[in-house]
Amino acid sequence: MSGYTLTWKPHGPPALADGAALRPDVLGALAPDALRAVALKVGRDSVPLGDLFDVSGESGPTLTLRGVPPLPRMGAKMVSGELIIEGNTGDDLGASMRGGVIRVRGRAGHRVGGPDYTSDRGMTGGEIVVSGDAGDYAGLRMRRGLIAIGGAAARSPGFRMLAGTVVVARGALDSPGLEMQRGTVVALDSSVTPARHAWFQCEGEFPLTSMPAALLLVRRLAELKATNGSVAANAVVNLSSGDRFGLGKGELWQIRS
Amino acid sequence: MRIQGTIIDDTFAEAFRMWAARLVVTAIDAAWLETAVRTVTGYATSVIGCDAEAALERMIPASETPDGRPGAALLFFAFNADKLAKALPNRVGQCLMTCPTTAVYDGLPDVKVTEDSARISVGAKIRFFGDGHQKSKAIAGRRYWRVPVMDGEFVVEESVGAVKAIAGGNFLVCGPDQATTLAATRRAVDAIAPLPDVITPFPGGIVRSGSKVGSRYKAMFASTNDEYCPTLRSRGKTKLHDGVGCVYEIVLNGLSKEAIVRAMAVGIRAACGPGTVAISAGNYGGKLGKFHFKLHEVLAEGGA
Numbered sequence: 001m002s003g004y005t006l007t008w009k010p011h012g013p014p015a016l017a018d019g020a021a022l023r024p025d026v027l028g029a030l031a032p033d034a035l036r037a038v039a040l041k042v043g044r045d046s047v048p049l050g051d052l053f054d055v056s057g058e059s060g061p062t063l064t065l066r067g068v069p070p071l072p073r074m075g076a077k078m079v080s081g082e083l084i085i086e087g088n089t090g091d092d093l094g095a096s097m098r099g100g101v102i103r104v105r106g107r108a109g110h111r112v113g114g115p116d117y118t119s120d121r122g123m124t125g126g127e128i129v130v131s132g133d134a135g136d137y138a139g140l141r142m143r144r145g146l147i148a149i150g151g152a153a154a155r156s157p158g159f160r161m162l163a164g165t166v167v168v169a170r171g172a173l174d175s176p177g178l179e180m181q182r183g184t185v186v187a188l189d190s191s192v193t194p195a196r197h198a199w200f201q202c203e204g205e206f207p208l209t210s211m212p213a214a215l216l217l218v219r220r221l222a223e224l225k226a227t228n229g230s231v232a233a234n235a236v237v238n239l240s241s242g243d244r245f246g247l248g249k250g251e252l253w254q255i256r257s
Numbered sequence: 258m259r260i261q262g263t264i265i266d267d268t269f270a271e272a273f274r275m276w277a278a279r280l281v282v283t284a285i286d287a288a289w290l291e292t293a294v295r296t297v298t299g300y301a302t303s304v305i306g307c308d309a310e311a312a313l314e315r316m317i318p319a320s321e322t323p324d325g326r327p328g329a330a331l332l333f334f335a336f337n338a339d340k341l342a343k344a345l346p347n348r349v350g351q352c353l354m355t356c357p358t359t360a361v362y363d364g365l366p367d368v369k370v371t372e373d374s375a376r377i378s379v380g381a382k383i384r385f386f387g388d389g390h391q392k393s394k395a396i397a398g399r400r401y402w403r404v405p406v407m408d409g410e411f412v413v414e415e416s417v418g419a420v421k422a423i424a425g426g427n428f429l430v431c432g433p434d435q436a437t438t439l440a441a442t443r444r445a446v447d448a449i450a451p452l453p454d455v456i457t458p459f460p461g462g463i464v465r466s467g468s469k470v471g472s473r474y475k476a477m478f479a480s481t482n483d484e485y486c487p488t489l490r491s492r493g494k495t496k497l498h499d500g501v502g503c504v505y506e507i508v509l510n511g512l513s514k515e516a517i518v519r520a521m522a523v524g525i526r527a528a529c530g531p532g533t534v535a536i537s538a539g540n541y542g543g544k545l546g547k548f549h550f551k552l553h554e555v556l557a558e559g560g561a
Contacts, residue, residue, distance in 0.1 A: 125395075127397075144395055145395070146396070163393075164395075165394070165396075182392065184394070206409060209285055209326065210285070210358065210408065210409040210410075211409060211410060212283070212324045212326075212360035212410065212412035213394050213401060213403050213410060213412050215324035215325050215326065216323055216324050216394070216396050216401065216412070217394075217396060218325075219323065219324065219325055220396050220397050223397070249392065251392075
């Protein structure tokens with residue numbers, strides 16, 4: 001995997017920097033000098049990327065960020081390539097992204113894969129893999145794609161989602177899929193008793209091997225190394241449909257080994 | 258030319274252009290997988306009378322299938338992409354969706370729409386059986402339809418890749434009697450079976466009713482290959498060597514010319530030996546197809 005590595009310089013105004021320009025599909029095609037000259041928004045000002053990051057590597061589809069503070073909107077609107085973030089991210093990670101893969105080796109903020117400021121739709125493609133926890137409303141208004149959270153999710157993963165898949169590996173889900181239209185919110189923590197959500201209708205419990213779509217998802221999660229543990233062959237899927245106050249075509253899966 | 262005493266006729270097999278698709282079918286266990294394979298490849302020997310030619314390409318271990326269950330790769334051939342687009346949804350809908358526990362995936366997922374390739378809608382059509390309860394799921398850039406059925410869900414990929422391919426590669430195994438010739442032909446079929454990108458679509462991989470183009474009857478566009486019928490030896494032009502009382506044909510459909518050459522070479526060498534008088538091939542004077550597989554060249558190129 002060729003590409004640039006951007007290492008955060010230990011100074012600068014991190015709290016106000018906007019991560020939206022940190023996209024592998026855009027930055028990966030630039031020559032090093034052009035990359036250093038890319039303007040990053042910091043508050044109302046613009047700062048050359050080279051002032052905030054040390055640049056190493058070569059052009060390519062992978063962009064690695066090291067030591068970076070949790071900036072908002074990293075990977076927003078990206079359409080291809082791989083963005084690797086070694087550390088925590090701020091809010092709106094992968095906002096309205098359309099393709100590619102984002103890997104976060106740390107925690108993510110609120111609204112992972114949600115809509116960007118100028119859009120009413122969240123991500124419409126691609127995959128986001130977070131090794132740690134995620135904040136509120138992961139998958140907000142997402143239309144397509146996969147969000148895999150290796151830790152726990154805060155309030156309502158899949159909130160108002162249109163379609164797509166949100167996977168949460170640890171802990172119970174707090175009000176998942178509120179007002180969701182379609183799509184799937186998946187819980188993988190076997191230690192948690194399947195919750196009865198008032199706005200979802202439980203359809204029953206089915207062997208994993210009888211649900212090829214779940215098997216496809218489990219295999220994809222393994223390929224992405226998105227979860228720490230593997231799912232046992234004799235696992236079962238506790239399936240609920242809802243939100244019954246909405247279209248009712250969304251699903252909650254709790255896969256229990 | 259002779260191999261282990263068997264005469265290799267200096268002739269060629271005449272093959273023609275077809276389009277092909279590969280389906281990967283999975284099921285909960287080997288027994289139901291075999292049922293699914295037998296059903297969906299039934300009545301698919303020749304496009305003379307069937308909507309498609311189809312057969313098992315190979316079994317796939319669970320570790321290599323998309324959903325981790327036992328699987329099989331099947332090849333389907335039809336005259337063009339439109340005919341394939343009609344045959345596949347019908348066969349998948351009637352034979353695989355109805356079969357307990359199956360799922361269907363595209364075996365040529367990298368195929369894009371070009372002059373020489375196409376995408377055939379399968380799940381995109383079958384989904385309507387769900388009567389509004391169907392759901393799609395996109396995983397790793399591939400889209401699947403989940404159709405609710407009485408044992409759970411039938412998962413079928415939205416579309417499958419189709420490519421230009423070759424059908425009608427063949428060779429004839431000529432022996433003294435049915436038992437000896439059948440044994441030699443079975444050896445050939447068994448040797449071809451593990452090879453990729455090729456199928457033998459006839460019963461057990463073998464044809465006894467080899468055909469020629471045309472007929473004395475207007476309604477027929479193919480009829481018995483009388484030059485190789487031992488009971489007609491004295492009635493006209495025969496191509497049978499002395500001592501031949503039985504002929505079986507192996508027809509090969511492949512995704513590429515190379516696949517057919519390899520399969521012909523492997524099969525012919527397996528069929529040769531004591532009891533097999535000669536190996537020949539079916540051709541129709543260039544009237545049927547543009548692909549000519551000369552036996553002597555095939556054996557030189559195909560190795561084995």
